[in-house]
Amino acid sequence: MRREGSPWRGLGVVVLKELSDHLTSARMRVLEWLVVLTALAAVYAAITQVRNVTAEDPFLFLRLFTTSRDPLPSFVSFLGFLVPLMAIGLGFDAVNGEHNHRTLSRILSQPIYRDALLFGKFLAGLATLSISLIALWLLVIGLGLIMLGVPPGGEEMARAMIFLLVTIAYAGVWLALAMLFSVVFRSPATAALVTLGLWLFLTVIWPALAPGIAEAFLPADNQALLVTGAQMLARLSPSTLFGETVLALLDPSTRTLGPVYLSQLQGAVMGAPLPLGESVLIAWPQIVGLVAATIILFVAGYVAFQRQEVRA
Amino acid sequence: MNKYVIEASGLTKRYGTSTVVDHISFDVASGEIFGVLGPNGAGKTTTILMLLGLCDISEGKVRVLDHDPVREPLAVKRRVGYLPDSVGFYDHLSAADNLHYTARLIGIALGEREKRIEAALARVRLEDVADKRVATFSRGMRQRLGLAEIIMKDVQVAILDEPTNGLDPQASVEFLELIRSLKSAGVTILLSSHLLDRVQNVCDRVALFNAGKIALMGTVAELGSQVLGGGFAVEVEAEQGPHLALRLGAIPGVRGVEEPAEGHFRLLCDRDVRPEAAAEVVAAGARLKRLAFDQPSLETIYTRYFQSVKPGEARHAA
Missing domain, CATH: 3.30.70.100 (Alpha-Beta Plaits)
Known part of the structure; x- marks a missing residue:
């Protein structure tokens, strides 16, 4: 059975409207300030730290992102925490908000498919997140230029750029999750609580739980199997995937994200940086995992939305 | 040219084992006001959603303006305006901006948009609040804004679900006046309601829904002679x-x-x-x-009819 007309009809209209809603909303303003202030604090701490400690590092600029000074975590760990919060903040009432304001049936009685509405909302959310992340990224680089007084090298910029893209993909995962729950739950408060709960679980509890689960189900005598098993379990959490990708990208001396075997160390120069391509290759499964999680979660939300009753 | 703009035959909707709409058939002729009446939960809104292709059809056939709402929803939705039960608008946008958004979704050309929105708002007498946020609007104003959307869309068929529900008497009289003016502009109107005395004055024909079936259909006078x-x-x-x-x-x-x-x-x-x-x-x-x-009042017909079917209903439930 084929439908007549394009499912993308009206997509652009929906994206523009949602984007302007997001950018003018008070919620967005609060989230932006939260992100900017905390990230700036982290970068400032990193810069003072970098100045004191590292004199001759070939990847001085990347240290901006990863160095932490005691009470404050590093810029990347801040992002790992705040990006999901932003994404959930933008997505938790995407569909049930329309239901509750009784606008959904009116909009869907216009000549567009539901596809356009849901995908438009997702794209607008992702665009909003991208705009804030790119602004933040430029801010950090600019601050680094001014405060460190050293221009970044080409490879550093390339790594920082890929890091930006990965962060956007990471934001996409949480946005898709928030939108899925906004379809499933009729009340925005329930949707927000469930999404935040799942986020806390996946970010804080699951990585700590993974080794325990691995020990319970795998033979205890094989240490290597235990470690890899625990790691595989932990990688079910997008936060773990993001953390590992960032580690490989921003720390060029990272050679592997799993346990290192002695045979792999033969002939390796310890601490020497890997070329960019190799670093990306190390993190490639994680990057694909993040993108795949976004797509799967979006599709789940899409299927749920297509089957949903429009009546309020 | 087909005489009927809406043709439904054997239309059925089931949720699991319960049948919400049970093999109903009706035709709406071009240019008439057709009233769909019945108690809450009789299947009125479900029928309307099936006409618009917003809800799957379990069984039966329906044609709206010679299109199939399931296979060609866009063609149907382009020519049919829908005013949902207690319609909602984006509260943070102004009345005109809300219509602008819909106009862009419909695909009205940029040059024409402004003109049509202005004309539609003037028709429902909202032109002086066009730039006010919808959050400040009363229920009657929202209903009228919904009607303005239909006028702007320039449709052949308007489907109005409980349009006078929750309006004060003055506002609902005004609203029915607007509906009549739509009819004189050549729009076919399908109207659902449970406020009978209001509807009696505007509808050419009515269908009385009961428990998913059409119990009675015809002009008010015909129903009167059938029931009374x-x-x-x-x-x-x-x-x-x-x-x-x-x-x-x-x-x-x-x-x-x-x-x-x-x-x-x-x-x-x-x-x-x-x-x-x-x-x-x-x-x-x-x-x-x-x-x-x-004249037999619809209210009398309605009350009498449901008094006569009550015992049967009770047996159903047992």
């Missing part, structure tokens, strides 16, 4: 006339005369006999005080 046992009633009040009751009863077409009070007659007849009755009263030398044609 037929006939019209003419009320006559007159002073002093010998054998007035007999004389009135002799008029052709009169089946019976009741005299509920002194000088007060109620004629049950097959047609409107007011002219003959008046002549007869005058001829008898009596003074005519009041002459009224008693």
Whole structure:
């Protein structure tokens, strides 16, 4: 059975409207300030730290992102925490908000498919997140230029750029999750609580739980199997995937994200940086995992939305 | 050109084991106002959603403007305007901006948008609040804004779900006036409601829904004769006339005369006999005080009908 007309009809209209809603909303303003202030604090701490400690590092600029000074975590760990919060903040009432304001049936009685509405909302959310992340990224680089007084090298910029893209993909995962729950739950408060709960679980509890689960189900005598098993379990959490990708990208001396075997160390120069391509290759499964999680979660939300009753 | 704009036959909607709409068939002719009446939960809104392709059809066929709402929803939705039950708008946007968004979704050309939105808002008399945020609007204003959207869309069919629900009497009279003006502009209108006296005045034909089925369908007068046992009633009040009751009863077409009070007659007849009755009263030398044609009210029909089906319903439930 084929439908007549394009499912993308009206997509652009929906994206523009949602984007302007997001950018003018008070919620967005609060989230932006939260992100900017905390990230700036982290970068400032990193810069003072970098100045004191590292004199001759070939990847001085990347240290901006990863160095932490005691009470404050590093810029990347801040992002790992705040990006999901932003994404959930933008997505938790995407569909049930329309239901509750009784606008959904009116909009869907216009000549567009539901596809356009849901995908438009997702794209607008992702665009909003991208705009804030790119602004933040430029801010950090600019601050680094001014405060460190050293221009970044080409490879550093390339790594920082890929890091930006990965962060956007990471934001996409949480946005898709928030939108899925906004379809499933009729009340925005329930949707927000469930999404935040799942986020806390996946970010804080699951990585700590993974080794325990691995020990319970795998033979205890094989240490290597235990470690890899625990790691595989932990990688079910997008936060773990993001953390590992960032580690490989921003720390060029990272050679592997799993346990290192002695045979792999033969002939390796310890601490020497890997070329960019190799670093990306190390993190490639994680990057694909993040993108795949976004797509799967979006599709789940899409299927749920297509089957949903429009009546309020 | 097809005479009917909406044709439904054997339309059925099931949720699991419960059948919400059960094999209903009806046609709506071009240019008429068709009323869908019935208690809450009778399947009115579900039927409307199926007409728009917003809800799957379990069984049966429906054509709207010669399109299939399931296969060609865009073609249907382009030509049909829908005003949902207690319509909502984006509260943070102004009335005009809300219409702009819909206009872009419909695909109205940029140059034409402004003009059509202005004209539509003027039609429903909201032009002076066009730039106010919808959050400040009353319920009646929102309903009118919903109608403005339909006017702007320039549709052939307008489907209005409970349009006067929750409006104060003044606002609902105004609203029905607007609906009538839509009809005179050539729009076919399908209207669902449970506020009978209001609807009676605007609908050409009505369908009475009950438990997912169409119980009765036709003009109000037809329903009256079906449910109330037929006939019209003419009320006559007159002073002093010998054998007035007999004389009135002799008029052709009169089946019976009741005299509920002194000088007060109620004629049950097959047609409107007011002219003959008046002549007869005058001829008898009596003074005519009041002459009224008693149309069966939809409310009476509705109440009587549901009283008559209640026992059957109870058996169903048991």
